[in-house]
Amino acid sequence: MKNLMMPVLVIVPLTVGALWVLTGSKSETQAALPGAEAEAVETVPRVVGTGPFVAPMACDDPLVCVVQNHVDLKVGPGIADSACGGRTYDEHQGVDFRILDLPTMLKGVPVVAVADGEVIGTRDGEYDGAWLAAGRDAVEDRDCGNGVSIRHDDGHVTQVCHLRRGSVLVETGERVTQGQRIASVGMSGRAEFPHVHLSVTKDDARIDPFTGRAIGKGCGASVAEGGLWSGTVPDHWQAGAGPFIFKSGFTNAPVTMATVERAPADPTAASASMVFYARAVGLREGDVERIELTGPDGFDPVGSVGEPLARDKAQIMRFVGRPAEDKTPLPVGEYHGRYQILRGGEPVLDISRRFVLR
Numbered sequence: 001m002k003n004l005m006m007p008v009l010v011i012v013p014l015t016v017g018a019l020w021v022l023t024g025s026k027s028e029t030q031a032a033l034p035g036a037e038a039e040a041v042e043t044v045p046r047v048v049g050t051g052p053f054v055a056p057m058a059c060d061d062p063l064v065c066v067v068q069n070h071v072d073l074k075v076g077p078g079i080a081d082s083a084c085g086g087r088t089y090d091e092h093q094g095v096d097f098r099i100l101d102l103p104t105m106l107k108g109v110p111v112v113a114v115a116d117g118e119v120i121g122t123r124d125g126e127y128d129g130a131w132l133a134a135g136r137d138a139v140e141d142r143d144c145g146n147g148v149s150i151r152h153d154d155g156h157v158t159q160v161c162h163l164r165r166g167s168v169l170v171e172t173g174e175r176v177t178q179g180q181r182i183a184s185v186g187m188s189g190r191a192e193f194p195h196v197h198l199s200v201t202k203d204d205a206r207i208d209p210f211t212g213r214a215i216g217k218g219c220g221a222s223v224a225e226g227g228l229w230s231g232t233v234p235d236h237w238q239a240g241a242g243p244f245i246f247k248s249g250f251t252n253a254p255v256t257m258a259t260v261e262r263a264p265a266d267p268t269a270a271s272a273s274m275v276f277y278a279r280a281v282g283l284r285e286g287d288v289e290r291i292e293l294t295g296p297d298g299f300d301p302v303g304s305v306g307e308p309l310a311r312d313k314a315q316i317m318r319f320v321g322r323p324a325e326d327k328t329p330l331p332v333g334e335y336h337g338r339y340q341i342l343r344g345g346e347p348v349l350d351i352s353r354r355f356v357l358r
């Protein structure tokens with residue numbers, strides 16, 4: 001039981017100040033596990049949009065892509081996404097459609113024209129990851145990175161940013177049709193993770209594609225009330241939806257947001273440590289997170305519970321694990337990781353993962 005009385009590894013609060021404390025006893029922890037092996041995905045309600053646009057990339061699977069940051073509809077300090085919540089950041093003028101991780105990006109995820117139109121500008125040749133690797137100067141005046149701008153036939157102008165280096169398939173002056181592949185998802189320019197930033201303007205005003213409103217014209221409208229999306233709009237795109245798990249698993253050392261973007265190594269029987277991590281999107285002020293890791297006989301369970309979040313979080317990452325200072329070999333057998341988000345005391349996300357150490 002000694003691990004339950006001491007901090008486990010380093011909990012990475014990232015944007016949250018409070019360190020977590022350990023909670024629960026071994027028996028409570030084990031009783032709480034349902035033994036589920038797969039990640040639970042809630043049913044995905046959809047609304048019908050009647051606007052002119054399709055998504056800038058295929059984005060139907062909430063385990064592979066989500067809308068992480070919406071347009072900030074509030075002028076000046078403070079933020080408001082299309083649902084008047086906090087799934088955005090100050091002065092964010094587009095929508096970030098993000099994909100799971102770098103291995104997914106390297107497979108080549110298509111970016112498409114959201115509607116028919118004429119290409120009015122392109123840039124390619126900017127390096128993916130330049131901002132993280134070399135800092136602000138590397139993307140000075142090139143926040144968008146590689147991009148394509150299109151003037152659509154109804155007067156909207158769209159721009160997609162952070163495209164993968166060498167992936168832009170169209171040239172200025174070219175006609176494109178809705179759904180035509182124009183590039184691949186990347187992380188060039190000012191991007192911390194692989195995603196497409198879509199910005200929309202009309203008559204020089206910035207438009208939120210979820211509400212059809214210009215920035216400064218209020219939040220709270222729905223997709224069905226003037227949003228620019230056509231057809232069914234997955235719940236996981238919408239500002240008020242979530243939370244969603246967005247990659248979780250087991251690895252052999254403490255993780256950072258950057259290592260979770262890559263492919264963390266599996267633990268082995270020779271690993272010094274065993275870590276369970278979970279990244280989630282769409283958390284709200286007041287949400288409480290729990291994370292725990294249990295294993296076979298000989299592995300003392302570890303777990304943490306967070307303080308209620310002080311504000312909405314577009315994304316968060318947590319991990320828990322056995323300290324590397326514990327020199328005894330990891331016992332082989334089944335390990336279970338569980339991550340929960342409680343809202344008003346009720347679980348709104350509850351995922352369990354299993355890993356067999358041989």
Ligand SMILES: [Zn+2]
Nearest residue numbers: 094095096197
């Ligand atoms: Zn963005």
